[in-house]
Amino acid sequence: xxxxxxxxxxxxxxxxxxxxxxxxxxDITRCQVDAIVxxxxxxxxxxxxxxxxVHAAAGPRLLEASRAIGHCPTGGAVITPAFGLPSxxxxxxVGPIWRGGRAGEPEQLAATYRSILARADEVGAVSIxxxxxxxxxxxxxxxxxxxxxxxTLSETPTMVGEITLVAFDPLTxxxxxxxxxxxx
Ligand code: ADP
Numbered sequence: 180x181x182x183x184x185x186x187x188x189x190x191x192x193x194x195x196x197x198x199x200x201x202x203x204x205x206d207i208t209r210c211q212v213d214a215i216v217x218x219x220x221x222x223x224x225x226x227x228x229x230x231x232x233v234h235a236a237a238g239p240r241l242l243e244a245s246r247a248i249g250h251c252p253t254g255g256a257v258i259t260p261a262f263g264l265p266s267x268x269x270x271x272x273v274g275p276i277w278r279g280g281r282a283g284e285p286e287q288l289a290a291t292y293r294s295i296l297a298r299a300d301e302v303g304a305v306s307i308x309x310x311x312x313x314x315x316x317x318x319x320x321x322x323x324x325x326x327x328x329x330x331t332l333s334e335t336p337t338m339v340g341e342i343t344l345v346a347f348d349p350l351t352x353x354x355x356x357x358x359x360x361x362x363x
Contacts, residue, residue, distance in 0.1 A: 195336035196337075196340075200332060200344060201344070202346060203343050205345070206232060207233065207310050210343055213304035213307060214299055214307045214308075215261065215269055216312075217229055217270070217272070218315065218317070219245070219251065220273065221250060223245040224246070226316070228316055237262045238262050240263075241259065241260075241269060244259040244260065251273045253275050254294065255294050256271060257271050258270050258298040266308075272292075272295050272312055274317055275313055275317065277318035277319045277320070280323075285323065288324060288327045289327050292327070292331035292335070300338050303338070305340045306340065306342075309328070309332070309345060310345050321350055328355075329355065332344075
């Protein structure tokens, strides 16, 4: 469960634990957290969907900063300042393009969520807001995507204490709420 984590090298204090997950339905650029996550492409070139909204709200320096990094493989994430946004950092996370589900997409999506937590831990971000990676243009079906998001974010050791799952549509919000409150 803790592969890839080097305990001693995290910027935050305390010990890795289990974050609290909550659901927010709305625009991620309004979230007042240490780091907001955007669904980027491998070229970090900006795009539509949540990435378009994040770049529009952050201003042009965000594109300059992500272009300077230049590339991020699928399953990975990179971090930059947040410029005009209320948060301190933007984590640019690259989820898989859905190709029918047998090309490793579920594992890649889980890797993307682990990479998000790794980048947050490196800078000591303790509150993050995360969109439903890959469920827009990249076509990942919402139900398995929500399950992978909740499972991975709640089972990966991290110093992040507060994770806001941001759903842009009511279906995704409902999926998250059911997964977080399975008795209802
Ligand atoms: P991907 O290319 O990874 O599929 P998209 O940006 O197309 O990324 O979609 C990812 C998710 O982000 C979708 O569920 C979409 O509805 C949602 N989304 C779009 N705009 C926003 C926004 N401003 N805030 C939060 N989520 C958003």
